[in-house]
Amino acid sequence: MKLEIAKIIFGFLSKRGVKLDKDSIEKLIEIPPNSEMGDFAFPCFVLAKDLRKAPQQIAEDLAVEISKSKNNFEKVQAQGPYVNFFVKRGNFAEDTIKTILKEKGKYGMGTQKGKVMTEFCHANTHKAFHIGHTRNISLGESVSRILEFSGLKVIRTNYQGDIGMHVAKTLWGLLNLKKIGLKEPTKDKGKWLGLVYAKASAMAKDEKINAEVNEINQKLYAGDKKLIALWKKTRQWSIDYFEKTVYPDFQVKFNRFYFESEVEKKGISIVKELEKKGVAKVDRGAVIMDYQEQGMGIYILLKSDGTPLYSTKDLALAELQNKEYNPDKILHIVASEQNLYFRQLIKTLEFYDKKLADKEKHMSYELVILPSGKMASREGNVILYDDTLAKLISLIEKEIKQRDSKISKKELDTRARKIALCAVKYAMLSQDIKRTIVFNEEEITRFDGNTGPYIQYSYARASSILKKVKQKNFQKFKVGELEKHEIELSKKLSEFGDVARDAAEKYNPALIAHYSYELAQMFSEFYHTCPVLQDEKKKDFRLALVESFRVVLKNSLNLLGIETLEEM
């Protein structure tokens, strides 16, 4: 619709010699604050200079001319400096609904071409999976879905730290269980490793113990058989845990799992090559890149004892990812703590492979903190994913039972779990990535307000209406006079494609989250004022509108990785 308006305006402007292309005009078109003012509006401020007239006058002139010409609008009128367009609302609603019902899950899809690799989750083995990781995995999966929906081919990858100092600490802990005061459990071993890590990490602050940990690290890189056996066994515990709980909960299917252990050797050889080229230099025994003059500090490529670092391995990873999939872009979804690190990494890659460096992009997001402050698995100040989810589920079960005391235990379990996951994902995605999230269990599980559960509820109500009708063919309907909430809901539905495109361009799931919420709110308003089943004359049209709402909200939530529920 915006494009249509842009074309008309373009016609009139080019007659007056104004150089403004259709695209720019389309971008200027906005939706008025309320529908009584119009359905679309074109602001005339930008034209004032070229036409040497007040924007109010220009709007007046344009509105008169457009009204006189042949067009598809109900009414075109000026209001102050704006030209306001009123669409033929019946036709508009009918077109929108018919398109949605025809395209269903594909409604709103884009036509982008290309291949993007997303890299997220990054849950390290031998360490706890905590609530902070859920922001990462929610963002990663959502961005992947949004990009896919825009038409791109997406390769999902997970890069896991299965070797390095943190693993050495956990292994030290496992070898010194008595000292850290832990016993090996019979189940939940993956989760238990997180505890071992936290305890060992705290003790490694002691100089002597830290030396022992370093020795383990060196031995592990050197291939010590006994250590390797213990490492392999426990690494599997972590992997099993992720595969059984985390990935299904977040509905992620990775195309490729990269491990630090598979790129360490190549990493070292790349560093040696950079050193030989004279790009990297040795300082205090370590190999470094000196970016102090660019205000980017020192980037350490290799420790003085010759063992590799995260940086060493990342260089080789970039090359491997590129070789295997040759994507147009590699999107690393990593917390903002590593902003400087990624600038250094990409800068260093430029010396090694400029083209590859240009593909690299760091999608940075702020941390999740607890009301008590920052989480750090090194400090043991974390809330584990499992424990938190259990807490959320129990909060939600309480809410459900208050409203439905007869619900079966089994139904309660599955429903509460789905709602809890919805609540977490919505909380993680609805806030701007640049803002720190203070994780509050009570707030995000509320059934009212701007929460996942509220949105689910509006979907469930829509489904509940449709359950009461036998006839499921919604294509046949007549649009009569439209009520305010009917046209507003239709307009909102028609915006979905624009929102999805914008979200893909900006790698921004929050835009989809906000849209979902606004759409749910509009449905609630419609639901309140427009009875669907009681009004025989309106029934067919309203059923079609309700079904369209379900389709679009489902698409929208799907982009957030959230599953819809038919009942709540």
Next chain:
RNA sequence: GCCCCGGUAGCUCAGCCUGGAUAGAGCACUGGCCUUCUAAGUCAGGGGUCGCAGGUUCAAAUCCUGUCCGGGGCGCCA
């Protein structure tokens, strides 16, 4: 000390990229609406020097500069 990010209603957040029509939601608070499709809803109301100070502009929450407050980062963790 240097670099990055945030500072909008009592609280949690949109809006800032791309400056324009009365600065929007939610929670909390006050008052309506259930013999009608799930009241987990909806309607109405009170509540804002958009951190502060300059500047640019016909027009600034939005752009620029400075400053204060909070968070993160800055050589052998990832």
